[in-house]
Amino acid sequence: MIKAGIIGATGYAGNELARLLLGHKEVEVAWYGSRSYIDQKYADVYQNFFKLVDAKCMDDNMAALADEVDVIFTATPQGLCASLVNEEILSKAKVIDLSADFRIKDVKKYEKWYGIEHKAPQFIDEAVYGLCEINREDIKKARLIANPGCYPTCSTLSIYPLLKEGLIDPNTIIIDAKSGTSGAGRGAKVPxxxxxxxxxxxxxxxxxxxxxxEIEDQLGYACGQEVLINFTPHLIPMNRGILVTAYASLKKEVSYEEVRAAYDKYYADETFIRVLDKDVCPQTKCVEGSNYVDVNFKIDLRTRRVIMMGAIDNLVKGAAGQAVQNMNLMFGFDEAEGLHQIPMLP
Amino acid sequence: MIKAGIIGATGYAGNELARLLLGHKEVEVAWYGSRSYIDQKYADVYQNFFKLVDAKCMDDNMAALADEVDVIFTATPQGLCASLVNEEILSKAKVIDLSADFRIKDVKKYEKWYGIEHKAPQFIDEAVYGLCEINREDIKKARLIANPGCYPTCSTLSIYPLLKEGLIDPNTIIIDAKSGTSGAGRGAKVPxxxxxxxxxxxxxxxxxxxxxxEIEDQLGYACGQEVLINFTPHLIPMNRGILVTAYASLKKEVSYEEVRAAYDKYYADETFIRVLDKDVCPQTKCVEGSNYVDVNFKIDLRTRRVIMMGAIDNLVKGAAGQAVQNMNLMFGFDEAEGLHQIPMLP
Amino acid sequence: MIKAGIIGATGYAGNELARLLLGHKEVEVAWYGSRSYIDQKYADVYQNFFKLVDAKCMDDNMAALADEVDVIFTATPQGLCASLVNEEILSKAKVIDLSADFRIKDVKKYEKWYGIEHKAPQFIDEAVYGLCEINREDIKKARLIANPGCYPTCSTLSIYPLLKEGLIDPNTIIIDAKSGTSGAGRGAKVPxxxxxxxxxxxxxxxxxxxxxxEIEDQLGYACGQEVLINFTPHLIPMNRGILVTAYASLKKEVSYEEVRAAYDKYYADETFIRVLDKDVCPQTKCVEGSNYVDVNFKIDLRTRRVIMMGAIDNLVKGAAGQAVQNMNLMFGFDEAEGLHQIPMLP
Amino acid sequence: MIKAGIIGATGYAGNELARLLLGHKEVEVAWYGSRSYIDQKYADVYQNFFKLVDAKCMDDNMAALADEVDVIFTATPQGLCASLVNEEILSKAKVIDLSADFRIKDVKKYEKWYGIEHKAPQFIDEAVYGLCEINREDIKKARLIANPGCYPTCSTLSIYPLLKEGLIDPNTIIIDAKSGTSGAGRGAKVPxxxxxxxxxxxxxxxxxxxxxxEIEDQLGYACGQEVLINFTPHLIPMNRGILVTAYASLKKEVSYEEVRAAYDKYYADETFIRVLDKDVCPQTKCVEGSNYVDVNFKIDLRTRRVIMMGAIDNLVKGAAGQAVQNMNLMFGFDEAEGLHQIPMLP
Known part of the structure; x- marks a missing residue:
């Protein structure tokens, strides 16, 4: 039994972490951090936890936290984890950062896209990008995990096999993504x-x-060259779920079986990736509440393009679920422990 | 490890039963019955079960089923269970009927409200009304369970303590209920x-x-006299959840503490009933996906009435979850086994 | 052609006023007041008005406004209209207040329920409660209109004929109401x-x-005695619409025809009230975007109660539409001018 | 005052036609055709029309109808209009077909994609594709209008100026579209x-x-060469609205002003097309209930592509509204008559 602390426990991703960790056999949550709700009962902030969590919200003192727990999750705005983490903390506790602070290896690129200064560039190289199905072995040895973004998780896993196998032209990738509103967080804003x-x-x-x-980096690693994409996210009137519809030109004419074989090569043994049957489209509802990624593809011979589709629950595989999966790998637990939720329908 | 069969597995309640039983340590689902989808893969009917259930749908032969399993769930339209069940079946397998066939003890009343002839009136007396928190001991010994309706579960549990303790006038009860659309089933109808x-x-x-x-009967048992109520259900644009807002006149002036004590007397030790803190209203979202019932009340001194509120997930505590809870009691399992889902928010 | 000014034009009711007045043949909107968005283009705040409204938002200077327009609508939080209005303003322009400031004749009652001091009690007596179907003649002569609340409009109109005709017991009225979320306004709040x-x-x-x-006052006027009710509003996951389900005990046994005759007596000639056919339930969708009130009732002989139901669009008949209807009466326009919208379905 | 008949009046597009025509000053609806609801009151099928439409549903006898009305709208499944229309009918009444029967000039292409035989190929050449902003002059002279599909309307209008002006490469067009569920019709189907x-x-x-x-044909006419596209529609949990997000490679580096000028060249004088301000994204909510098309674009210099976006109400500009606009052109009415609805928000 290890102890875990959550910094940012009152955001939607933090709330989902609490839900998953409460059902995890090897973990006890010892710290619900929330700058906004210090000293309030966590179950008063999230009524779903009434009678299930007695704890009050704590501050975000990562140094103090590192003395008490084995693993720290930071489900916080960009910049916070980088401003708090240091060598002493990392020597005491493993850190899984759900923000973008350690996802991009090029600090200049991070600072340009995020518009903030990086406060801990010395840890960027060490941090492992926690896309479990791709970087499993590195994750097992890591002290600091950059937990992938929701869109990058779904996009990368939908496209990876075809890019890795050289079936599609990296210069033609267009990703049209659709997300439920929980991805926008719990901040009180008119939109x-x-x-x-x-x-x-x-x-x-x-x-x-x-x-x-972030997506371009991961796709670039897959094909060994720089990749520039068009990425357009859309806000959908639903709570949870991301659907990615990605387009790319085929390098040559291929059969359904060839493309299918590429997906199977990388995903056939993966617990959480389901390559659907031919012509069945991924649906966000069919992964809701679970850590599954449903993927599929369609070849369009008329345009010599392939349409790749993927669906995840943005709060599970797109955030908290993948964070737990990373923790499982880092601590040698069963990779699926705490993640056995079956998608809930309707 | 026992074996279970589901007749009516492709309705929404059947689908939810499958979800819950797949996570249950002591049960294996051996039969997914569905008249409409015989020989089709269950996971083709419900894509959320892709890679999780390999079975094909079977017919609704309850006699054959009773030879293979220890418990039979019937999640079917009114009349089907009564038309199939017999002494031989009950001697081999326990039956938990999610339809209304055995809920009402007066067969004439059943036939009048449901407009169909009852085909197995000889089992009505034996059948136990499976409202676990009220009838726990009888359920443990039962062969045939009448699993309560969704509205009756939420209504009865919201009102029961005050009626049992004689705090409210049984002739003044009005129940205004609101339900998500999954309660209307998966039939293809314009409305x-x-x-x-x-x-x-x-x-x-x-x-x-x-x-x-059904509600009147249960409330009548609680107060020992005939009860007639007004009950008005509403259809709400959401998938899951029932909220009950019930009104009754207080027999005398009472304090918050007195009413609270009545709820605590019956529910303080119940795992699945949460009496919320003062002035906190039940919300369906805060029980979604779980077996919890959230209840609370408000005294209105101006009108000398009390407003009683309750929230459940209609597919869990209102159907499949309570059915599993009944099964646990009947087979001597931990009452909460398979029902540890934490409400999912958002 | 008269000129109108809207104070509070960037709330949802203000936005709806703008929509209705833009289609009104006799009115030009000359002032879009909004403290929060001064000097911003109105169409930047509400993108639906792009290319339709060029004006920028103005401040809420009611005195200046009274010099420029013939009618002022205040769609503002409680207390603002009372703090701004004065004799000089009322001598220059008619005022239709969509807030609660002048709805309740007993200033002490207002101050108790709203928790604020009333800044213009001298105008309370003069103000006419703008429930058009009940107070039509007084409205025609008014300088200051208290535009009814959304719930009171729907509740009062649903119950009024039975109370006025003495068919129901005033001491037994329970109103269970359900509202879309636009009723909560455009303020950025987590709930x-x-x-x-x-x-x-x-x-x-x-x-x-x-x-x-407010409801109690109106029902009291109808039956000539003090009325105390239970009123419970609920928040529904939809944008627009209020449904009222009201319960009361019948004073004597009555037939469908007798009750129907009571509704027809008051509403048969009303353009905006539709008494539905027997057993047809009001639906909010069937009045959406329009000024209609759909009402109906059901007698329950078992309990000797009647269930009264009403549906409105909370932003139209519950706010902006009724305000326009009041304006039409005050200025001698056709009562339905600008209010010919047909309910939009789906 | 002309008379209109609607065949297929009880589908969602037919219902919307009825809503729009009831507010049209120059038209009276004389025939509500509906094979499924013959002899039932139209207002019983669509409760929103209670007290507004007294008529009963009629059969779909187009020949009889042509004797009674000046214009016939067919809002029916593919194949029906083609099977009913003939020279005699066209000599008596103008026909506006909301189905796909006369949209595609190549009958073989129609039969391949729709899988049915075309029953009136002799009228395909004569039929005018009723995309009003593009084919206005031909529409004015037409007897038979092929009213455009919802997706083609939104897609074509979003892309047309750039293609016509030669700014984008026709071989690179990808259209990712999202539609509300009313586009799927009122048929009772599980999905x-x-x-x-x-x-x-x-x-x-x-x-x-x-x-x-259909989209490929229209884009081909715009650029004078054959166009093959990828088109992927998505089903969105909302009632109304289509959003198109289209991608294409720029033929050369262009400035914002150059692309904007292309849109303005074709749309600046159009009543129903609104080219939004820079960086403002179209939203379906901001055109809901209206005949507007909101379009905009974003140049991505990194990938040398342009993202084109368009939003319509699928039942208005995507079906019934455009049909009325076509009728207005054909009969010499003001093009916007009956189409002054302001988008409703929220």
Missing amino acids: NLYCEVNENIKAYGVATHRHTP | NLYCEVNENIKAYGVATHRHTP | NLYCEVNENIKAYGVATHRHTP | NLYCEVNENIKAYGVATHRHTP
């Missing part, structure tokens, strides 16, 4: 009000969204 | 289409809904 | 975020909601 | 149930959707 989101759809961050360089 | 339900609210079955006599 | 409201239902303001005394 | 659509998003008809050749 996230019920009446603004409901019965509406819009794109946002067109050609400027911060997840773009 | 249940997305565009008809979304951005809309309406009452239905006003003064005629079939759950009325 | 109104999409993810908090969606897939959720809860009661709020139980036994304490400020619309209670 | 369109509330619980299946709500809290879910999925692509459908990937690489095979029937609107693909």
